[in-house]
Amino acid sequence: MTNVLILGASGAIARHVIEFLHGNDAINTTLFLRNPAKLRDLNTTGMAIVEGDVTDTAALARAMQGQDLVYANLTGDMEVMARSLLDAMHQTGVKRLIFVTSLGIYDEVPGAFGEWNRREIGAYLPPYRAAADLIEASGLDYTILRPAWLTDRDEVEYETANRNEPFKGTEVSRKSVAAYVITLLRDPAEDIGGNIGLNKPGTDGDKPAFM
Numbered sequence: 334m335t336n337v338l339i340l341g342a343s344g345a346i347a348r349h350v351i352e353f354l355h356g357n358d359a360i361n362t363t364l365f366l367r368n369p370a371k372l373r374d375l376n377t378t379g380m381a382i383v384e385g386d387v388t389d390t391a392a393l394a395r396a397m398q399g400q401d402l403v404y405a406n407l408t409g410d411m412e413v414m415a416r417s418l419l420d421a422m423h424q425t426g427v428k429r430l431i432f433v434t435s436l437g438i439y440d441e442v443p444g445a446f447g448e449w450n451r452r453e454i455g456a457y458l459p460p461y462r463a464a465a466d467l468i469e470a471s472g473l474d475y476t477i478l479r480p481a482w483l484t485d486r487d488e489v490e491y492e493t494a495n496r497n498e499p500f501k502g503t504e505v506s507r508k509s510v511a512a513y514v515i516t517l518l519r520d521p522a523e524d525i526g527g528n529i530g531l532n533k534p535g536t537d538g539d540k541p542a543f544m
Contacts, residue, residue: 336361337518338397338427340387340405340418343371345483346433347406349511350518351375360518365396387414394421402429402521404514415464419471429521430468430475431514436530438462438479442500445539465528474525476517481505481532482541494530502532504541509533 337354339347342364354362355376363381364372372382385392387407397403403422407414411434422430436442437450438461468475482504491509494501510531517523536542 334359334361335518335521336363336399336401338363338365338400338403340365340393340403341407342366342382343368344406344408345485346480346507346510346514347404348375349508350404350406350514351377351380353511353515354380354518363396363400365393388417390417390420390424393417394424397421397425397427400425400427402431402518403427404431404518406433411460412463412467415467419467419473422471422473428474429525430471430473431478431517432464432468432475433478433480433510434461434465436479436481436500436532438465439496441479441496441498441530446503446537447500449540469528474521476524476526477528478510478513479528479530480510481530481536482544483507483510484541484543488533490533491531492534494532496528498530500530500532502534502536503538504536504543505531505533 337360343366365383367386369382369384383396438458442450465477481502484504484506486506488506489509489512491505
């Protein structure tokens with residue numbers, strides 16, 4: 334059995350991951366978040382729920398004891414949270430990490446969409462890039478995810494691009510990102526050291542269709 338700790342468990346992508354994991358007897362799940370009440374509408378039967386803040390390294394390390402894999406889907410001060418997370422992982426000896434950032438942190442989005450993306454979110458990307466740089470230098474068995482602009486479509490359809498490849502497409506569903514995370518939870522050896530862009534095929538354009 335794989336012991337998985339989910340950080341930011343009330344987030345929109347993480348909620349899909351939790352739904353996928355419900356009833357999975359091969360994965361033992363612990364949910365870590367600041368406000369457990371946000372999970373009341375989800376079926377979390379059999380999952381442990383821990384109230385805490387990722388920036389509280391001591392609390393995070395306590396929750397991390399005995400875990401095999403950490404999946405982090407966070408918002409806020411990404412660099413500060415990444416430092417606390419990495420400190421806790423080094424303290425506890427947990428090696429496997431899945432960490433969600435954003436497209437555009439390497440200026441890897443080409444063409445008109447890349448220019449639009451920089452105008453829209455460029456000012457918000459440096460903390461995500463800093464977090465990714467810390468993770469890549471950590472010595473951990475990481476996979477960094479860089480999803481395209483997110484939709485709430487009820488679909489699983491995605492393709493991937495590596496760190497040094499131009500980003501493809503403009504959007505992807507949150508459910509698709511969750512499905513990719515599930516593939517890593519089921520096979521933690523997959524895509525170790527990967528820095529993966531995720532998008533829905535056929536969504537190339539100057540900006541996401543919903544904008």
